[in-house]
Amino acid sequence: MFGYLQIQKSELLVREFDAYKAVYCGLCKQIGKEYSFLTRFGLSYDCTFYAMLIMSVKRSCTGFSDGRCTCNPLKKCKFADCSSDSYSKASAFWIISAYYKLKDDLKDDGFFKRFLLRMVIPFFSHWHKKAARKFPKIDRYASEMMEMQADAENDSDCSVDKAAHPTAYLLANIFSLEAQNDTDKRVFYEFGYHIGRWVYLIDAADDIQKDMENNNFNPFLKSGDKPDVNYITAVLNQSLARAYEAYNLIDIKDFKGILDNMILLGFPSVQNKVTEKIYGGNNE
Amino acid sequence: MNNPYEVLGVSENATDEEIKAAYRKLAKKYHPDNYTDSPLADVAEQKMKEINEAYDTINQMRQKGKGTGSTANNSSYGSDTNSSSQFYSVRIYIQRNMIDQAEQLLDSTPMGSRTAEWYYLKGMCAYRRGWSEQAFSNFTTACNMDPNNSEYRAAMNNMQSQRTYNYGGYNQPNMQNQTGCTCCDVCTAMICADCLCDCCNAGC
Numbered sequence: 001m002f003g004y005l006q007i008q009k010s011e012l013l014v015r016e017f018d019a020y021k022a023v024y025c026g027l028c029k030q031i032g033k034e035y036s037f038l039t040r041f042g043l044s045y046d047c048t049f050y051a052m053l054i055m056s057v058k059r060s061c062t063g064f065s066d067g068r069c070t071c072n073p074l075k076k077c078k079f080a081d082c083s084s085d086s087y088s089k090a091s092a093f094w095i096i097s098a099y100y101k102l103k104d105d106l107k108d109d110g111f112f113k114r115f116l117l118r119m120v121i122p123f124f125s126h127w128h129k130k131a132a133r134k135f136p137k138i139d140r141y142a143s144e145m146m147e148m149q150a151d152a153e154n155d156s157d158c159s160v161d162k163a164a165h166p167t168a169y170l171l172a173n174i175f176s177l178e179a180q181n182d183t184d185k186r187v188f189y190e191f192g193y194h195i196g197r198w199v200y201l202i203d204a205a206d207d208i209q210k211d212m213e214n215n216n217f218n219p220f221l222k223s224g225d226k227p228d229v230n231y232i233t234a235v236l237n238q239s240l241a242r243a244y245e246a247y248n249l250i251d252i253k254d255f256k257g258i259l260d261n262m263i264l265l266g267f268p269s270v271q272n273k274v275t276e277k278i279y280g281g282n283n284e
Numbered sequence: 285m286n287n288p289y290e291v292l293g294v295s296e297n298a299t300d301e302e303i304k305a306a307y308r309k310l311a312k313k314y315h316p317d318n319y320t321d322s323p324l325a326d327v328a329e330q331k332m333k334e335i336n337e338a339y340d341t342i343n344q345m346r347q348k349g350k351g352t353g354s355t356a357n358n359s360s361y362g363s364d365t366n367s368s369s370q371f372y373s374v375r376i377y378i379q380r381n382m383i384d385q386a387e388q389l390l391d392s393t394p395m396g397s398r399t400a401e402w403y404y405l406k407g408m409c410a411y412r413r414g415w416s417e418q419a420f421s422n423f424t425t426a427c428n429m430d431p432n433n434s435e436y437r438a439a440m441n442n443m444q445s446q447r448t449y450n451y452g453g454y455n456q457p458n459m460q461n462q463t464g465c466t467c468c469d470v471c472t473a474m475i476c477a478d479c480l481c482d483c484c485n486a487g488c
Contacts, residue, residue, distance in 0.1 A: 159417060161410070161414075161416065161417045161418050165415070168414060186324060187327055234447035234448070235416070235417060235447070237446065237447050237448065239416070241445075241446035241447075241449050242446065245318060246324055248313050248314070248328075249314075249324055249327050249328060
């Protein structure tokens with residue numbers, strides 16, 4: 001998970017922005033409590049989106065309390081209180097995905113970076129064990145995803161669909177853990193699938209320049225030519241459009257304004273930034 | 285049945301106009317046109333039914349006679365299955381969301397008899413799985429093989445609109461940014477307008 005699931009701050013109401021920050025801070029506090037204060041610094045927007053979504057459908061946000069920022073004692077902040085395991089789940093998801101990401105990085109980065117990774121991985125594997133014990137299903141889906149991903153990247157003729165499938169599959173399954181019945185499950189699956197697909201593809205699009213220089217795997221670089229911005233935009237648009245279709249069928253209870261803002265404005269504006277970058281790169 | 289007011293998301297004291305507006309908004313959201321080919325079409329249809337019922341109930345409770353404006357849309361999508369079609373059972377599987385079985389049947393079709401319909405259905409399977417790119421290329425093939433078929437054309441159009449839809453009216457990257465009306469432009473315009481107003485007031 002890479003931090004693409006953002007809000008469009010300028011379009012949020014002030015109270016919505018405060019609520020968003022309060023969920024972020026609440027999640028940060030929980031991660032610090034359950035794992036280590038060090039893991040706090042890696043907290044991403046993606047995890048906040050996930051926490052917010054599950055808190056919304058579970059109605060588990062019970063209110064806000066004042067406190068001090070856990071990283072900077074001089075700063076006052078609000079924390080969103082949560083009555084169920086939404087925060088724990090989101091933190092576990094973060095730890096588990098970070099662990100697998102680091103293990104994956106170990107394979108292809110330079111000597112120096114590998115050395116650094118080897119230093120931190122023991123810590124992560126300890127935290128990962130703890131998270132996996134609490135939420136074994138999340139861990140199972142994440143490890144399945146890593147296998148599928150490796151399989152897809154080794155395929156010389158890998159289609160965009162196939163490359164994006166593992167991440168999409170992971171989010172689809174994790175989102176559908178929230179479902180109450182079979183219909184709900186299908187809706188969450190579809191929503192998670194297309195959000196996951198979009199996250200994977202936007203990350204791939206964002207890395208195009210880097211991957212071109214280093215000759216790394218990238219689903220958008222196949223013909224060897226310059227990447228086609230129109231094509232990339234179409235593929236990304238389609239994922240968002242289909243995610244939105246499913247989102248409309250989810251019974252969103254709290255934070256509706258914020259979640260709407262993310263899906264309708266935040267994600268598209270992140271996407272436009274990325275595609276503009278590729279367009280700029282092509283014209284250099 | 286749930287409280288019809290809750291279904292429409294309005295309070296019991298809402299005026300008729302408010303209820304109508306809420307109903308219209310929801311009906312637009314769940315309209316079958318938004319879910320053409322979607323694996324969730326039946327879920328949307330169910331929601332549509334619920335709001336239709338809720339709206340009718342409220343109207344009856346308020347003694348307005350029969351629910352007017354209710355758009356009970358019974359033209360359930362996909363039910364227009366052509367029974368003479370070569371791939372009848374494939375279509376049934378797709379309708380029931382049994383994509384594995386549908387694909388199995390399709391894959392067992394010999395190369396020679398892979399018609400436009402075969403490509404269309406293959407695309408539909410991919411679409412249901414979320415593999416949009418594969419679906420897109422199969423629909424394209426189907427349309428090229430049989431350009432006059434409205435069913436294939438409709439699936440293609442649906443895809444095209446999803447692919448070109450960028451929410452919120454933000455500029456697409458290829459359009460030069462400078463030509464659009466940016467936030468700054470809006471701001472400047474507002475400030476100018478404000479100045480003009482002030483001038484007037486001061487003058488008055």
